[in-house]
Amino acid sequence: MKKYETEIRVIYADTDAMGIVYHTNYIKWFEAGRNEFLRQIGYPYSRMEKEGIWLPVAAVNCIYKSPGKYDDVLLIKSWVKELGAATVVMAYEIFRKETGELLVTGTTKHAITSPELKPVRLKKVNPALFERLSEDL
Template identity: 75%
Template sequence: MRKYETEIRVIYADTDAMGIVYHTNYIKWFEAGRNEYLRQIGYPYSRLEEEGVWLPVAAVNCEYKAPARYDDILLIQTGVAEMKAATVIIKYEIYNKETGELLVTGNSKHAITDPQLKPIRLKKVNPDLFERIMSDI
């Protein structure tokens, strides 16, 4: 699986009263990684929408290994773990860039649909995007 990287700096508003990153922010950063992955393969969400392809989230899993704190620079590694006819699973790992410590792992499962949320086969509807994703697995 090829991994794409995105950097995020933790801002003060991302932390809780204990001074560590509030747990739901990692899900937001998964989305940031996913957005940048799509952009890097030439298909930002705006292009997907123009071409009638939606990727609604069907499930998200997140496992916390160690906390991040204010002002840490995080490295989000994103890649496609699995592609089926009308679903895709994207995998994430978030590291502390300075120390290299693995902080969080997770994945998100996405349906591949048209704008009416009807499942579509990406290979048939958009073979170029399908091939770009498959070449990264």
């Protein structure tokens, strides 16, 4: 499985009064990693939407290992963990780049739908995207 990498710097607004990353920001950074993953495989959200494919989030899992802090540069690794007929599970690891310390692991499960939020079988309606998502499994 190929892991795609994205970097982000923790800004002051991402932290609490103690200078530690506020926990919900990791979910936001999962999305940033997922967006960059899709862009890197040639299917940014804008292209998927034009082709009638949506990926609404159905579930999120996040396990906190160590706190990120103000001004850390974070490395987000994103990859496809599972690909079903009408679902995809993305996995993530977020590291402190300077030390390589693992801060967070997690997953997001997405329904694969039409713009009307009706489930679609990706292999049938968009075989090229299905192929790109399954290449690194």
